[in-house]
Amino acid sequence: MGYSFAMPKKVFTGYNALERARPDIARLGKRAFIVTGPTVVNLEIFTPVTDFLDSLSIEYKVFSEICGEPTDKMIEAGVECFKTNGSFDFMIAFGGGSPIDSMKAINAIVSNGGKIFDYLGKTIEKCNYPMAAIPTxxxxxxxxxxxxxxxxxERNIKMLLAGDCLVPDYALVDPQFTVTSTKSITxxxxxxxxxxxxESFTSKKAQPLTDVLALSAVSRIFKYLPIVCKTGRDIAARNQMAIAALEAGICINNVSVTxxxxxxxPIGALFHIxxxxxxxxxxxxCFRFAVDGAYNKFAQLGRACGAADLTDDDVTASNKFIEGIEWLCKECGVPTLSEYGIKRTDFMAVVDKMAQDAINSGSPANTIKECTVDNVKSIYNKLWQ
Ligand SMILES: [Fe+2]
Structure with missing residues (x-):
């Protein structure tokens, strides 16, 4: 079985990665369209970006209306802003996943026309503007x-849209931009x-190159997420987390989620979590459901994260991995649905729709164990036990 492997054209990592990218950004042109959010644009971390562009004599227009996870309406506003502010040479996204996703969607629309909904279920073939992503x-x-x-x-669904051209040309993964993340965002x-x-490591589509990155990411996150939760300004730990997120992103780019x-x-679309x-x-x-589909893979995750070791057989190491996940979630203060403020009756009223939406998305079918709509309903129910 053959595989393909794709990632950004160039990746910059480590403290001051932005400076390292100077020659590449300088070559992109003289006018940049920056997609960001209303909070992050006012943080101290945005200043190095504008200083950097000023030093290159690059003009920029800041579109900072991505409030939370992006909607079709935000994308339409971004397209309007892009079209009414002259011509641009390239795009920069500054922020979490929302501004980066929005930059891609705006690029897709200004390059191909139509509305974002038109691209559901199709491959986006063309993006006219080079993209640089700076995650915060x-x-x-x-x-x-x-x-x-x-x-x-309108339809209350999260649309997953895709196209090779949506991979940013440049990823600038610099921990100096993540130190202001609050604990809940972190x-x-x-x-x-x-x-x-x-998920990518336990996907049917897993491949050798992503397996290496997945194990590395799991190992880093187990070690450093509890540290950055407690000490947000620990730049070395933030760097480890930034690299882990990049590794994991490359994994899903080539393998997809499950x-x-x-x-x-569906939970996000209906309950705004x-x-x-x-x-x-x-x-x-979810992993308690999937674990008996691939003890050999879950065991490797257990050993990579330090919850298990080589003296454990695969079943034991897999179970220790799941115990390790529970520990990590507890250590990070992950709430239950009820603790988050969701009413059980509201949730149960839409379980059938959510289960069908989940199956329709195609992601559950990538799971290494076969997964039916009834399995999905059963897992939703177990969140309340
Ligand atoms: Fe995700």
Missing amino acids: TAGTGSEATKFTVITDT VAAGLDAFCHAA LIHGMSR PHGLSNAMLLPE
């Missing part, structure tokens, strides 16, 4: 993926990255 959270890995997730506000993002790595993400998107947090809520139950 360590989580989504969007800086390394060909995906963008946009909520369709946890949600870090556990999103954890799911990317662990059951957890498939089940998480941040993506990483709803993943984390699902994490133990």
Whole structure:
């Protein structure tokens, strides 16, 4: 069986990675369209970016209307802003996964026309503007993926849109931009990255190159996520998390996600729980379901994260991995649905729709163990036990 492997054209990592990218960014042109959010644009961390562009005599227009996870309406506003502010040479996204996903969607629309919904189920073939992604959270890995997730506000679904051209040309993964992440954002993002790595490692589509990155990411996240939760300004630990998120992003770019993400998107669309947090809520139950589909793979994850060692057989190491996940979620303060404020009756009323939406997304089918709509319903139910 053959595989393909894709990632950004060039990746910059480590403290001051932005400076390292200077010659490459200088070559992109003289006018940049920056996609970001209203909070991050006012943080101290945005100044190095504008100083950097000023030093290169690059003009920029800042579109900072990505409030939370992106919707079709935000994308339309971004397209309008792009079209009414002259011509641009390239795009920069600055922020978490939402501005990065939004940059991709805006690029797709200004390059191909139409509305974002038109591209559901199709491959986006062309993006006219080079893209540089600067993540300010360590989580989504969007800086390394060909995906963008946009909520369709009419149908209440999160649309997963894809195209090779959506992979940013440049990923600038510099921990100096992640130090202001709050604990709740750090946890949600870090556990999103954890799911990317662990899901891709236990996907039917797993491949040798991503397996290496997945194990590395799982190992880093187990060690460093609890540290950055407690000490957000620990730049060395932030760097480890930023690299882990990048590794995990490269994994899903080539392998795709599985059951957890498939089940998480409907929860996010209907109950507006941040993506990483709803993943984390699902994490133990989904893997408890899948574990007997591939003890050899889950055992490797258990050993990589330090929950198990070589003296454990595969079944024991797999079970220790799941215990390790429960420990990690507890250590990071992941709430239950009830603790988050969701009413059980509201949730149960939409379980059938969510289960069908999850299956329709195609992600559960990538799970190494066969997974039916009834299995998905059963896992949703177990979140309340
Ligand atoms: Fe994710």
